[in-house]
Amino acid sequence: MQRRSALQRLIRGAALLAAASLPYGVARLMAPEARAQTRNSEHVRNHIRPPGALKDDAAFVAACIGCGLCGEVCPPRCIRFHDRDGGGKVNTPYINPVDKGCTLCNKCMAVCPTEALIETPLNEIDMGIAQIDRAACYPWVDRGICGACVSVCPLGERAIGFEMWNQYRPVIKDGCVGCGLCGSLPRTQPADLDRRSLAGHGGQAQGMKHLFFIVLVTLLPCQFVVAHHVLGRPTYSLNEDSNTPPSLQVETQIGAYFVSYMAFPAFPKPNEAGRVSVYATKLDDGAPFAGEITFSVRDDSWLDAWSPSRKEVLGVQRSQDYTYRQGFIFKEEGDYIVTAEFEAGGEPYLIDFPLRIGEPLSVGPLGIAVGVIAAILIGVNLVQRKRLPRAEKRSRRAGA
Amino acid sequence: MIYCSADGTLMMIHPGLPESWGLAILALMLLTLIWAVRAPLAASGTGMPNFRLPLIGNSVWAASPRILLALKLVMVALFLLVIAAGLFGTRIPERNLASVLTWNLWWSGLVFSIFFLGSAWCAVCPWDALAQWLVRRKIGGRAEPNNSLNLRVPRGLRSVWPAIGLLVGLTWLELGLGITLDPYATALLALLIVVLATASLAVFRRKAFCRYFCPVGRTVGAYSQLAAVELRPIDADLCARCETLDCHHGNAVVEPCPTGLVMGRLQQNTYCTSCGNCAQSCPHGNIAWRLRPPGIEAEQGARPQWDEAGFMIALLALTALHGLSMMTFWEDWMRNLARAIGDSGHLPWSFSLGLLACLVAVAGVYALMAAATRRLTPSRLPFKRYLATFAFAALPLAFAYHMAHNLNHLVRESAGVSRVVQNPLGTGALPFSMAEKQVRHMNMLTWQDTIFAAQAGLLALGFLVAVRIVRRRGASLLEAERAGQGWRLLPMLLFAAGMTGFNLWLLMQPMVMRL
Numbered sequence: 001m002q003r004r005s006a007l008q009r010l011i012r013g014a015a016l017l018a019a020a021s022l023p024y025g026v027a028r029l030m031a032p033e034a035r036a037q038t039r040n041s042e043h044v045r046n047h048i049r050p051p052g053a054l055k056d057d058a059a060f061v062a063a064c065i066g067c068g069l070c071g072e073v074c075p076p077r078c079i080r081f082h083d084r085d086g087g088g089k090v091n092t093p094y095i096n097p098v099d100k101g102c103t104l105c106n107k108c109m110a111v112c113p114t115e116a117l118i119e120t121p122l123n124e125i126d127m128g129i130a131q132i133d134r135a136a137c138y139p140w141v142d143r144g145i146c147g148a149c150v151s152v153c154p155l156g157e158r159a160i161g162f163e164m165w166n167q168y169r170p171v172i173k174d175g176c177v178g179c180g181l182c183g184s185l186p187r188t189q190p191a192d193l194d195r196r197s198l199a200g201h202g203g204q205a206q207g208m209k210h211l212f213f214i215v216l217v218t219l220l221p222c223q224f225v226v227a228h229h230v231l232g233r234p235t236y237s238l239n240e241d242s243n244t245p246p247s248l249q250v251e252t253q254i255g256a257y258f259v260s261y262m263a264f265p266a267f268p269k270p271n272e273a274g275r276v277s278v279y280a281t282k283l284d285d286g287a288p289f290a291g292e293i294t295f296s297v298r299d300d301s302w303l304d305a306w307s308p309s310r311k312e313v314l315g316v317q318r319s320q321d322y323t324y325r326q327g328f329i330f331k332e333e334g335d336y337i338v339t340a341e342f343e344a345g346g347e348p349y350l351i352d353f354p355l356r357i358g359e360p361l362s363v364g365p366l367g368i369a370v371g372v373i374a375a376i377l378i379g380v381n382l383v384q385r386k387r388l389p390r391a392e393k394r395s396r397r398a399g400a
Numbered sequence: 401m402i403y404c405s406a407d408g409t410l411m412m413i414h415p416g417l418p419e420s421w422g423l424a425i426l427a428l429m430l431l432t433l434i435w436a437v438r439a440p441l442a443a444s445g446t447g448m449p450n451f452r453l454p455l456i457g458n459s460v461w462a463a464s465p466r467i468l469l470a471l472k473l474v475m476v477a478l479f480l481l482v483i484a485a486g487l488f489g490t491r492i493p494e495r496n497l498a499s500v501l502t503w504n505l506w507w508s509g510l511v512f513s514i515f516f517l518g519s520a521w522c523a524v525c526p527w528d529a530l531a532q533w534l535v536r537r538k539i540g541g542r543a544e545p546n547n548s549l550n551l552r553v554p555r556g557l558r559s560v561w562p563a564i565g566l567l568v569g570l571t572w573l574e575l576g577l578g579i580t581l582d583p584y585a586t587a588l589l590a591l592l593i594v595v596l597a598t599a600s601l602a603v604f605r606r607k608a609f610c611r612y613f614c615p616v617g618r619t620v621g622a623y624s625q626l627a628a629v630e631l632r633p634i635d636a637d638l639c640a641r642c643e644t645l646d647c648h649h650g651n652a653v654v655e656p657c658p659t660g661l662v663m664g665r666l667q668q669n670t671y672c673t674s675c676g677n678c679a680q681s682c683p684h685g686n687i688a689w690r691l692r693p694p695g696i697e698a699e700q701g702a703r704p705q706w707d708e709a710g711f712m713i714a715l716l717a718l719t720a721l722h723g724l725s726m727m728t729f730w731e732d733w734m735r736n737l738a739r740a741i742g743d744s745g746h747l748p749w750s751f752s753l754g755l756l757a758c759l760v761a762v763a764g765v766y767a768l769m770a771a772a773t774r775r776l777t778p779s780r781l782p783f784k785r786y787l788a789t790f791a792f793a794a795l796p797l798a799f800a801y802h803m804a805h806n807l808n809h810l811v812r813e814s815a816g817v818s819r820v821v822q823n824p825l826g827t828g829a830l831p832f833s834m835a836e837k838q839v840r841h842m843n844m845l846t847w848q849d850t851i852f853a854a855q856a857g858l859l860a861l862g863f864l865v866a867v868r869i870v871r872r873r874g875a876s877l878l879e880a881e882r883a884g885q886g887w888r889l890l891p892m893l894l895f896a897a898g899m900t901g902f903n904l905w906l907l908m909q910p911m912v913m914r915l
Binding site: 142143145168236266267360362363365366368369372373376377380381383384387388 | 414415483487488491492534535546547548549584587588591592594595598599602603831847848849
């Protein structure tokens with residue numbers, strides 16, 4: 001008897017606890033995370049040592065000879081040096097992540113002549129840990145979505161990701177090594193960004209009003225083919241980090257692979273060199289395809305299924321950094337289909353991509369429309385000229 | 401060196417409607433359903449309620465046709481600019497006025513104008529204006545009718561079935577072929593529609609294109625049954641005594657009614673193009689805009705028609721398809737279907753099958769529910785009558801989801817339109833860089849919570865109006881002595897709840913956009 005009542009009390013207590021903890025849990029979930037701890041002063045947070053630096057700062061200052069080589073080799077030029085402020089840190093390197101973040105390229109550690117910077121594996125680097133100021137982050141204050149910090153992180157998913165409950169709010173994960181790249185994203189106005197990109201590429205883009213026609217890709221009837229189709233619509237993109245002109249991009253899934261296709265320039269012209277790049281990764285584990293890809297080209301025509309046009313092999317390419325590049329120069333404008341063929345896992349793959357060289361007809365459709373309308377109007381006019389007198393005669397006869 | 405890598409593509413995930421809103425709407429739906437089942441139905445045949453609000457401004461439509469003409473000129477100019485930009489401008493959709501103006505602004509914004517202005521868009525429609533000028537060869541006023549063959553539309557086409565076909569076709573082009581991302585194809589479509597409108601005006605009597613064929617006009621017409629304004633006679637008695645019917649025939653200077661309506665007897669907005677001819681030709685100046693309770697027409701004013709019912713059900717299915725096609729699982733379905741049937745390219749056959757399945761599914765569930773309702777009601781009215789009558793309930797459901805869905809597009813994608821206006825052809829413009837894409841998606845026109853609240857409000861309102869319509873229309877089908885029994889309409893109420901629930905679910909899904 002007593003045991004039963006004790007059990008009842010236990011269960012009741014657990015239920016009460018659960019019921020009470022639910023609102024607490026919800027409130028805790030919704031409460032903003034504590035701001036960055038104030039143990040480090042502003043100065044310390046803006047002066048972090050380069051990757052691989054000795055943990056003990058005094059030891060680091062003692063080991064560093066102030067040669068400045070790390071700053072010389074730094075590709076993003078993020079390494080700065082302490083001023084002559086009379087302290088012992090003079091000429092020792094630091095990184096201010098608010099200004100410019102480290103890309104974890106490893107070069108400073110490799111070049112350091114002393115033991116101040118030690119070559120360290122990427123995920124063992126310890127420069128600190130990023131903090132998200134949730135009051136200033138757009139997604140965290142429900143003012144939109146961004147994801148720039150996640151996309152820029154050199155370590156990817158293990159260092160920063162999105163919150164589980166809300167897929168667009170960034171959170172720092174355990175893998176963060178504190179490189180500060182996410183903190184150095186430019187906080188610019190949209191107008192500024194636009195002007196910058198236009199100023200940078202304006203010259204090349206002149207006369208770039210040329211077209212790419214979305215083609216319904218008809219495919220060669222090919223019995224050994226496992227799967228081949230183009231899915232995903234062409235998009236045009238601009239990679240700001242390189243000096244390449246805008247590119248055309250198509251992404252598709254075929255068989256066990258996710259295939260990206262890019263054409264440079266986005267609007268190729270006759271007698272102008274261009275390039276096609278193909279990159280394929282396996283759907284299940286993301287492993288890039290490494291082998292040979294054969295590129296060929298044929299005319300794109302609606303009648304292709306019935307009378308396949310002549311296929312011309314452009315070349316067989318091996319991968320360079322898992323990317324397969326095929327250059328081309330077309331003499332004549334027109335619609336073409338570029339085919340990439342490869343074999344993986346004992347299965348043949350064949351992917352067709354549309355490629356438009358030169359501008360398609362602009363005046364043509366306009367001419368057809370105007371012509372059809374004119375024909376209709378003239379036709380109606382001619383018919384009416386015969387119909388009206390007849391109707392008049394009929395009504396006169398009826399009147400008489 | 402550019403790597404086109406799968407990891408390099410950034411996925412933008414727009415959050416869906418928060419769960420709290422969803423639960424609130426579900427609770428509201430449940431309460432409404434309980435009420436609707438228990439509360440007795442009002443006896444049918446009470447007639448139009450007499451609480452129409454006072455007249456609203458009428459200067460544009462009646463007093464001065466010049467303003468309307470000026471608006472038309474502006475629209476035609478913009479339309480021609482769209483064609484020019486599409487044909488001669490850049491192929492980058494977000495930099496070309498043709499795609500931005502047509503799809504981002506007009507096509508998403510049109511549905512909102514219907515709620516506030518009824519079918520006013522049709523009055524300034526550039527397609528019809530161009531056709532009118534080309535065929536009738538007169539800018540304004542009554543034109544020589546003999547420039548057209550003035551044939552009657554063949555009997556088989558005298559319904560909105562052709563418009564349903566064209567609406568399905570338009571959806572196919574939009575979602576299946578992705579015409580919204582292709583300024584060039586957008587311009588081709590614009591040219592095609594002008595040719596169709598012109599040909600129809602040159603061959604048929606009055607404006608057959610507007611009345612029977614135009615998918616946009618019929619959509620506007622159907623939705624405008626729920627609009628808060630209407631163009632109607634001020635004094636109904638005056639119209640009852642009228643013998644000239646200038647509103648139908650026109651007069652010496654004003655064209656006749658383009659869709660062959662008699663304003664004096666007008667009960668529903670479905671075919672009214674708000675052109676204002678009746679307002680201008682009425683000798684008594686008896687026609688004006690007035691406010692009305694939205695939904696009153698779908699509830700009781702409009703007459704059930706078989707073909708219009710088909711149109712409303714198609715609208716419901718197609719609006720749901722718009723949401724569905726944005727889901728990630730839709731892409732998977734298409735891909736699997738394509739592999740099964742050996743489809744390739746842009747998967748036209750797979751998409752067509754998906755579209756067809758969506759139409760059939762919605763129509764099938766609707767027919768099933770209508771049949772169940774008929775089972776529960778003791779009257780011996782034909783099944784077709786049930787189908788035609790309850791279709792009005794589909795209208796607010798489709799309209800509410802259409803607006804809620806388009807709100808997302810409008811608010812998230814229309815930032816930066818001014819830049820396209822400054823450079824309509826996109827001369828020298830580069831594609832959006834990654835940063836610009838992100839900035840555009842971040843720069844919403846309003847707060848996210850505002851959108852959520854508006855979306856939730858729209859869905860709730862749509863459901864409430866649908867329930868009112870089911871009850872009102874149901875009462876007209878029930879025999880008089882059974883009129884009090886609201887529970888007999890349960891299947892149709894469940895249909896409304898089910899569609900609202902489905903639309904709600906669609907809105908609550910995060911939208912994935914590949915940058």
